Amino acid sequence: MADNFTYNATAIFDAKATLGENAWVVENPIAGAVLVVLGSIVLAFISTLAMRWLFWHVAKRTKTELDDKVLEALPEPTFRAIVLLGLLWAVGILGMGGAGSLASNIIVTLIYLVVVLAAVSIANVFFKYGFEKLAERTQSTLDDEIMPIAKKTTTAIIWIFGAILILSHWGVDIGPFLAGLGIAGLAVSFAMQDSLSNIFGGVSLILDKTFKVGDKVELDSGEIGVIADVGLRSTRIRTYNNEMITVPNSILAKTKIKNYVQPDHSLRLVVKFGVAYGTDTERARKVILSTIKGITGISKAQEPKVVFTSMGDSAVLGEAYFWVEDYSTGYDRWVEATEEIYKVPRMRGGGIPSPYSS
Secondary structure (H helix, E strand, O other): OHHHHHHHHHHHHOHHHHHOOOOHHHHOHHHHHHHHHHHHHHHHHHHHHHHHHHHHHHHOOOOOOHHHHHHHOOHHHHHHHHHHHHHHHHHHHHOOHHHHHHHHHHHHHHHHHHHHHHHHHHHHHHHHHHHHHHHHOOOOOHHHHHHHHHHHHHHHHHHHHHHHHHHHHOOOOOHHHHHHHHHHHHHHHHHOHHHHHHHHHHHHHHHOOOOOOOOEEEEOOOOEEEEEEEOOOEEEEEEOOOOEEEEEHHHHOOOOEEEOOOOOOOEEEEEEEEEOOOOOHHHHHHHHHHHHHOOOOEOOOOOOEEEEEEEOOOOEEEEEEEEEOOHHHHHHHHHHHHHHHHHHHHHOOOOOOOOOOO
């Protein structure tokens, strides 16, 4: 591979092939090499100035800082790459036999390093002014914890890829290295299987927008609480008894979760009741509806509803439905409605049959 690359580079920057057998550069290789180097420096200056002017006009049209920083990172590596290409051409003009081949390989290596450093710089800009800025807008700490890991992993991958290209260019057999790297990666993945499962579970929870910090949720197992934190490995839920439940993200991603905040903060409540046989159900419905409407905090946008659902052993069973605009007030309103509905038959001279369970 190294021989092929050297041949291609020599073919591209060979003065005779490019300029012809009688070219002045061929007859005066030293002067020609100096002119090529100086010309590449001038071209590099002109190119970077043009890039900065063009990028400035493009970036000022956007409100984000990300594109500005990305464009700022490009002129410097472009300058270095053009100068190095000029040096590579100058070496091709001078020839120099084996020394020239060694010099060409060194220059090509430097070009690879310039490209790798530019890629790392641009990746860091994306993380600092893109992903990390986005993470700051969320209340979850999961993305804040993932960003440094993702940044380091991306940098390592870029350097590994660059090292493979450089070693291949110098004729180093990278097959055993890649095989060893694959085996090591497989061993690490097995060792970190649970941790990686939790990390990906947390990422899926955020991408699916299952919940966010501050949401009231109910787990499939019956626990109810408020999301306190979404971490790298687990999610913490604070119950209304001030208990902290820690659930691994991999398990939470597979669990059925009821989110009281989605799709909005409104909540429908149900109060079950029973009235004695012989009661005028239509009159009872009107009285219960009037009672519910008199409770402070009940949503006016959605009408409450009372239905009789079945006939029990000693009572006609019914359910009262009503809405609150904010789920956080739901429990208090449900208790109040239960108490007021319980008083209704007694205030009307009737009675609630016993036994009865809702």
